[in-house]
Amino acid sequence: MKKAVLLSILIALSACQQNSSSSAESEQKASEVETSTGKESKEGVDESSKELSLQNQTTFGEDFELTEVKSSTEIFELYNNLTPGDTLQVKFEAKVNSVCKKKGCWMRLAIGEQEEAFVKFKDYAFFVPKDSAGETAVVNGKAYVENVSVEEQRHMAEDAGKSEDEIAAITEPKSTLAFMASGVKYQMK
Structure with missing residues:
Protein backbone atom coordinates (compact mmCIF):
# COMPACT_ATOMS: atom_id res chain seq x y z
CA MET A 1 0.00 0.00 0.00
CA SER A 49 8.17 51.45 -33.22
CA LYS A 50 9.25 50.16 -36.62
CA GLU A 51 7.07 52.23 -38.93
CA LEU A 52 5.33 50.38 -41.73
CA SER A 53 5.85 51.97 -45.11
CA LEU A 54 4.49 51.48 -48.60
CA GLN A 55 7.94 52.37 -49.93
CA ASN A 56 9.36 48.98 -49.00
CA GLN A 57 6.27 46.77 -48.68
CA THR A 58 2.91 46.62 -50.46
CA THR A 59 1.50 43.32 -49.15
CA PHE A 60 0.46 42.88 -45.53
CA GLY A 61 -0.84 39.69 -43.92
CA GLU A 62 -1.31 36.58 -46.04
CA ASP A 63 -0.35 36.80 -49.70
CA PHE A 64 -3.13 36.16 -52.25
CA GLU A 65 -3.75 36.20 -55.99
CA LEU A 66 -5.41 39.22 -57.59
CA THR A 67 -8.14 37.15 -59.27
CA GLU A 68 -11.92 37.62 -59.05
CA VAL A 69 -11.48 40.99 -57.33
CA LYS A 70 -14.77 42.89 -56.92
CA SER A 71 -15.04 46.64 -57.41
CA SER A 72 -16.19 48.94 -54.60
CA THR A 73 -19.61 49.18 -56.27
CA GLU A 74 -19.93 45.39 -56.59
CA ILE A 75 -19.00 44.79 -52.94
CA PHE A 76 -21.54 47.39 -51.82
CA GLU A 77 -24.26 45.50 -53.72
CA LEU A 78 -23.14 42.25 -52.07
CA TYR A 79 -23.26 43.88 -48.61
CA ASN A 80 -26.87 44.93 -49.27
CA ASN A 81 -27.80 41.22 -49.42
CA LEU A 82 -26.12 40.35 -46.09
CA THR A 83 -27.81 40.27 -42.69
CA PRO A 84 -26.12 40.01 -39.28
CA GLY A 85 -24.67 36.49 -39.01
CA ASP A 86 -23.99 36.10 -42.76
CA THR A 87 -20.42 36.05 -44.08
CA LEU A 88 -19.07 36.16 -47.60
CA GLN A 89 -15.51 35.18 -48.61
CA VAL A 90 -14.46 37.82 -51.15
CA LYS A 91 -11.69 40.09 -52.48
CA PHE A 92 -12.40 43.69 -53.35
CA GLU A 93 -10.58 46.86 -54.33
CA ALA A 94 -11.36 50.26 -52.83
CA LYS A 95 -9.86 53.59 -51.82
CA VAL A 96 -8.59 53.80 -48.22
CA ASN A 97 -10.54 56.58 -46.47
CA SER A 98 -8.85 56.33 -43.07
CA VAL A 99 -6.50 54.18 -40.98
CA CYS A 100 -6.03 53.76 -37.23
CA LYS A 101 -3.64 56.55 -36.22
CA LYS A 102 -2.21 54.63 -33.26
CA LYS A 103 -1.07 51.34 -34.83
CA GLY A 104 -2.63 50.86 -38.26
CA CYS A 105 -4.79 48.08 -36.78
CA TRP A 106 -7.92 48.94 -38.82
CA MET A 107 -8.94 50.93 -41.87
CA ARG A 108 -12.06 52.22 -43.58
CA LEU A 109 -12.55 51.61 -47.29
CA ALA A 110 -14.87 53.63 -49.56
CA ILE A 111 -17.60 51.48 -51.11
CA GLY A 112 -20.72 52.39 -53.06
CA GLU A 113 -21.58 56.07 -53.37
CA GLN A 114 -21.13 57.27 -49.77
CA GLU A 115 -20.58 54.14 -47.66
CA GLU A 116 -17.54 52.64 -45.95
CA ALA A 117 -16.48 49.12 -44.99
CA PHE A 118 -14.73 48.89 -41.63
CA VAL A 119 -11.75 46.52 -42.05
CA LYS A 120 -10.04 44.69 -39.17
CA PHE A 121 -7.14 42.27 -39.55
CA LYS A 122 -7.51 38.56 -38.82
CA ASP A 123 -6.16 37.49 -35.42
CA TYR A 124 -4.65 40.99 -35.00
CA ALA A 125 -1.72 39.39 -36.84
CA PHE A 126 -0.68 42.36 -38.97
CA PHE A 127 -1.08 46.10 -39.34
CA VAL A 128 -1.01 48.48 -42.31
CA PRO A 129 0.84 51.79 -42.72
CA LYS A 130 -0.83 54.58 -40.75
CA ASP A 131 -0.28 57.01 -43.62
CA SER A 132 -1.97 54.90 -46.31
CA ALA A 133 -5.22 56.92 -46.46
CA GLY A 134 -5.89 57.93 -50.06
CA GLU A 135 -4.21 54.82 -51.49
CA THR A 136 -6.05 52.00 -53.27
CA ALA A 137 -6.07 48.62 -51.53
CA VAL A 138 -7.27 45.14 -52.37
CA VAL A 139 -8.43 43.17 -49.33
CA ASN A 140 -8.97 39.42 -49.08
CA GLY A 141 -11.20 37.98 -46.37
CA LYS A 142 -14.75 37.85 -45.07
CA ALA A 143 -17.45 40.49 -45.49
CA TYR A 144 -20.19 40.66 -42.87
CA VAL A 145 -22.65 43.04 -41.21
CA GLU A 146 -21.88 43.84 -37.57
CA ASN A 147 -23.77 45.59 -34.79
CA VAL A 148 -21.27 47.89 -33.05
CA SER A 149 -21.71 48.96 -29.42
CA VAL A 150 -21.42 52.58 -28.26
CA GLU A 151 -18.25 51.69 -26.34
CA GLU A 152 -16.53 50.19 -29.39
CA GLN A 153 -17.61 53.10 -31.61
CA ARG A 154 -16.10 55.54 -29.11
CA HIS A 155 -12.87 53.52 -28.96
CA MET A 156 -12.58 53.60 -32.76
CA ALA A 157 -13.34 57.32 -32.85
CA GLU A 158 -10.55 57.91 -30.32
CA ASP A 159 -8.13 55.80 -32.43
CA ALA A 160 -9.12 57.88 -35.46
CA GLY A 161 -8.16 61.08 -33.65
CA LYS A 162 -11.71 62.48 -33.29
CA SER A 163 -12.39 65.32 -30.85
CA GLU A 164 -13.89 64.74 -27.39
CA ASP A 165 -17.16 66.35 -28.56
CA GLU A 166 -17.39 63.98 -31.54
CA ILE A 167 -16.71 61.00 -29.28
CA ALA A 168 -19.31 62.13 -26.71
CA ALA A 169 -21.91 62.49 -29.49
CA ILE A 170 -21.87 58.71 -30.04
CA THR A 171 -24.85 57.50 -28.01
CA GLU A 172 -26.44 54.58 -29.89
CA PRO A 173 -25.27 51.22 -31.25
CA LYS A 174 -25.17 51.02 -35.03
CA SER A 175 -25.04 48.45 -37.79
CA THR A 176 -21.88 48.61 -39.90
CA LEU A 177 -20.46 46.98 -43.01
CA ALA A 178 -17.48 45.05 -41.66
CA PHE A 179 -14.63 43.05 -43.15
CA MET A 180 -12.11 40.67 -41.55
CA ALA A 181 -9.04 40.76 -43.80
CA SER A 182 -6.51 37.96 -43.92
CA GLY A 183 -4.41 39.94 -46.40
CA VAL A 184 -4.09 43.44 -47.90
CA LYS A 185 -2.32 44.52 -51.08
CA TYR A 186 -1.84 48.16 -52.02
CA GLN A 187 -2.12 49.13 -55.69
CA MET A 188 0.62 51.70 -56.15
CA LYS A 189 0.01 54.61 -58.51
Whole structure:
Protein backbone atom coordinates (compact mmCIF):
# COMPACT_ATOMS: atom_id res chain seq x y z
CA MET A 1 0.00 0.00 0.00
CA LYS A 2 2.81 2.40 0.93
CA LYS A 3 4.50 1.64 -2.40
CA ALA A 4 1.31 2.52 -4.32
CA VAL A 5 0.98 5.86 -2.49
CA LEU A 6 4.66 6.63 -3.01
CA LEU A 7 4.39 5.72 -6.71
CA SER A 8 1.33 8.00 -7.09
CA ILE A 9 3.20 10.91 -5.51
CA LEU A 10 6.21 10.37 -7.80
CA ILE A 11 3.98 10.29 -10.88
CA ALA A 12 2.22 13.50 -9.79
CA LEU A 13 5.54 15.27 -9.19
CA SER A 14 6.84 14.10 -12.54
CA ALA A 15 3.71 15.45 -14.27
CA CYS A 16 4.14 18.81 -12.52
CA GLN A 17 7.77 18.98 -13.66
CA GLN A 18 6.75 18.32 -17.30
CA ASN A 19 3.97 20.90 -17.01
CA SER A 20 6.38 23.61 -15.85
CA SER A 21 8.74 22.97 -18.77
CA SER A 22 5.87 23.08 -21.29
CA SER A 23 4.64 26.22 -19.53
CA ALA A 24 8.03 27.85 -20.16
CA GLU A 25 7.78 26.83 -23.83
CA SER A 26 4.26 28.33 -23.98
CA GLU A 27 5.54 31.59 -22.48
CA GLN A 28 8.32 31.72 -25.11
CA LYS A 29 5.79 31.12 -27.92
CA ALA A 30 3.49 33.80 -26.48
CA SER A 31 6.42 36.21 -26.44
CA GLU A 32 7.11 35.45 -30.10
CA VAL A 33 3.43 36.01 -31.00
CA GLU A 34 3.39 39.31 -29.12
CA THR A 35 6.50 40.41 -30.99
CA SER A 36 4.91 39.63 -34.36
CA THR A 37 1.87 41.74 -33.47
CA GLY A 38 3.98 44.72 -32.50
CA LYS A 39 4.00 44.41 -28.72
CA GLU A 40 7.06 44.57 -26.51
CA SER A 41 9.22 41.45 -26.49
CA LYS A 42 11.09 40.03 -23.48
CA GLU A 43 14.23 41.88 -24.55
CA GLY A 44 12.35 45.17 -24.16
CA VAL A 45 12.36 46.07 -27.87
CA ASP A 46 9.09 47.64 -28.93
CA GLU A 47 8.49 46.18 -32.39
CA SER A 48 5.64 48.62 -33.10
CA SER A 49 8.17 51.45 -33.22
CA LYS A 50 9.25 50.16 -36.62
CA GLU A 51 7.07 52.23 -38.93
CA LEU A 52 5.33 50.38 -41.73
CA SER A 53 5.85 51.97 -45.11
CA LEU A 54 4.49 51.48 -48.60
CA GLN A 55 7.94 52.37 -49.93
CA ASN A 56 9.36 48.98 -49.00
CA GLN A 57 6.27 46.77 -48.68
CA THR A 58 2.91 46.62 -50.46
CA THR A 59 1.50 43.32 -49.15
CA PHE A 60 0.46 42.88 -45.53
CA GLY A 61 -0.84 39.69 -43.92
CA GLU A 62 -1.31 36.58 -46.04
CA ASP A 63 -0.35 36.80 -49.70
CA PHE A 64 -3.13 36.16 -52.25
CA GLU A 65 -3.75 36.20 -55.99
CA LEU A 66 -5.41 39.22 -57.59
CA THR A 67 -8.14 37.15 -59.27
CA GLU A 68 -11.92 37.62 -59.05
CA VAL A 69 -11.48 40.99 -57.33
CA LYS A 70 -14.77 42.89 -56.92
CA SER A 71 -15.04 46.64 -57.41
CA SER A 72 -16.19 48.94 -54.60
CA THR A 73 -19.61 49.18 -56.27
CA GLU A 74 -19.93 45.39 -56.59
CA ILE A 75 -19.00 44.79 -52.94
CA PHE A 76 -21.54 47.39 -51.82
CA GLU A 77 -24.26 45.50 -53.72
CA LEU A 78 -23.14 42.25 -52.07
CA TYR A 79 -23.26 43.88 -48.61
CA ASN A 80 -26.87 44.93 -49.27
CA ASN A 81 -27.80 41.22 -49.42
CA LEU A 82 -26.12 40.35 -46.09
CA THR A 83 -27.81 40.27 -42.69
CA PRO A 84 -26.12 40.01 -39.28
CA GLY A 85 -24.67 36.49 -39.01
CA ASP A 86 -23.99 36.10 -42.76
CA THR A 87 -20.42 36.05 -44.08
CA LEU A 88 -19.07 36.16 -47.60
CA GLN A 89 -15.51 35.18 -48.61
CA VAL A 90 -14.46 37.82 -51.15
CA LYS A 91 -11.69 40.09 -52.48
CA PHE A 92 -12.40 43.69 -53.35
CA GLU A 93 -10.58 46.86 -54.33
CA ALA A 94 -11.36 50.26 -52.83
CA LYS A 95 -9.86 53.59 -51.82
CA VAL A 96 -8.59 53.80 -48.22
CA ASN A 97 -10.54 56.58 -46.47
CA SER A 98 -8.85 56.33 -43.07
CA VAL A 99 -6.50 54.18 -40.98
CA CYS A 100 -6.03 53.76 -37.23
CA LYS A 101 -3.64 56.55 -36.22
CA LYS A 102 -2.21 54.63 -33.26
CA LYS A 103 -1.07 51.34 -34.83
CA GLY A 104 -2.63 50.86 -38.26
CA CYS A 105 -4.79 48.08 -36.78
CA TRP A 106 -7.92 48.94 -38.82
CA MET A 107 -8.94 50.93 -41.87
CA ARG A 108 -12.06 52.22 -43.58
CA LEU A 109 -12.55 51.61 -47.29
CA ALA A 110 -14.87 53.63 -49.56
CA ILE A 111 -17.60 51.48 -51.11
CA GLY A 112 -20.72 52.39 -53.06
CA GLU A 113 -21.58 56.07 -53.37
CA GLN A 114 -21.13 57.27 -49.77
CA GLU A 115 -20.58 54.14 -47.66
CA GLU A 116 -17.54 52.64 -45.95
CA ALA A 117 -16.48 49.12 -44.99
CA PHE A 118 -14.73 48.89 -41.63
CA VAL A 119 -11.75 46.52 -42.05
CA LYS A 120 -10.04 44.69 -39.17
CA PHE A 121 -7.14 42.27 -39.55
CA LYS A 122 -7.51 38.56 -38.82
CA ASP A 123 -6.16 37.49 -35.42
CA TYR A 124 -4.65 40.99 -35.00
CA ALA A 125 -1.72 39.39 -36.84
CA PHE A 126 -0.68 42.36 -38.97
CA PHE A 127 -1.08 46.10 -39.34
CA VAL A 128 -1.01 48.48 -42.31
CA PRO A 129 0.84 51.79 -42.72
CA LYS A 130 -0.83 54.58 -40.75
CA ASP A 131 -0.28 57.01 -43.62
CA SER A 132 -1.97 54.90 -46.31
CA ALA A 133 -5.22 56.92 -46.46
CA GLY A 134 -5.89 57.93 -50.06
CA GLU A 135 -4.21 54.82 -51.49
CA THR A 136 -6.05 52.00 -53.27
CA ALA A 137 -6.07 48.62 -51.53
CA VAL A 138 -7.27 45.14 -52.37
CA VAL A 139 -8.43 43.17 -49.33
CA ASN A 140 -8.97 39.42 -49.08
CA GLY A 141 -11.20 37.98 -46.37
CA LYS A 142 -14.75 37.85 -45.07
CA ALA A 143 -17.45 40.49 -45.49
CA TYR A 144 -20.19 40.66 -42.87
CA VAL A 145 -22.65 43.04 -41.21
CA GLU A 146 -21.88 43.84 -37.57
CA ASN A 147 -23.77 45.59 -34.79
CA VAL A 148 -21.27 47.89 -33.05
CA SER A 149 -21.71 48.96 -29.42
CA VAL A 150 -21.42 52.58 -28.26
CA GLU A 151 -18.25 51.69 -26.34
CA GLU A 152 -16.53 50.19 -29.39
CA GLN A 153 -17.61 53.10 -31.61
CA ARG A 154 -16.10 55.54 -29.11
CA HIS A 155 -12.87 53.52 -28.96
CA MET A 156 -12.58 53.60 -32.76
CA ALA A 157 -13.34 57.32 -32.85
CA GLU A 158 -10.55 57.91 -30.32
CA ASP A 159 -8.13 55.80 -32.43
CA ALA A 160 -9.12 57.88 -35.46
CA GLY A 161 -8.16 61.08 -33.65
CA LYS A 162 -11.71 62.48 -33.29
CA SER A 163 -12.39 65.32 -30.85
CA GLU A 164 -13.89 64.74 -27.39
CA ASP A 165 -17.16 66.35 -28.56
CA GLU A 166 -17.39 63.98 -31.54
CA ILE A 167 -16.71 61.00 -29.28
CA ALA A 168 -19.31 62.13 -26.71
CA ALA A 169 -21.91 62.49 -29.49
CA ILE A 170 -21.87 58.71 -30.04
CA THR A 171 -24.85 57.50 -28.01
CA GLU A 172 -26.44 54.58 -29.89
CA PRO A 173 -25.27 51.22 -31.25
CA LYS A 174 -25.17 51.02 -35.03
CA SER A 175 -25.04 48.45 -37.79
CA THR A 176 -21.88 48.61 -39.90
CA LEU A 177 -20.46 46.98 -43.01
CA ALA A 178 -17.48 45.05 -41.66
CA PHE A 179 -14.63 43.05 -43.15
CA MET A 180 -12.11 40.67 -41.55
CA ALA A 181 -9.04 40.76 -43.80
CA SER A 182 -6.51 37.96 -43.92
CA GLY A 183 -4.41 39.94 -46.40
CA VAL A 184 -4.09 43.44 -47.90
CA LYS A 185 -2.32 44.52 -51.08
CA TYR A 186 -1.84 48.16 -52.02
CA GLN A 187 -2.12 49.13 -55.69
CA MET A 188 0.62 51.70 -56.15
CA LYS A 189 0.01 54.61 -58.51
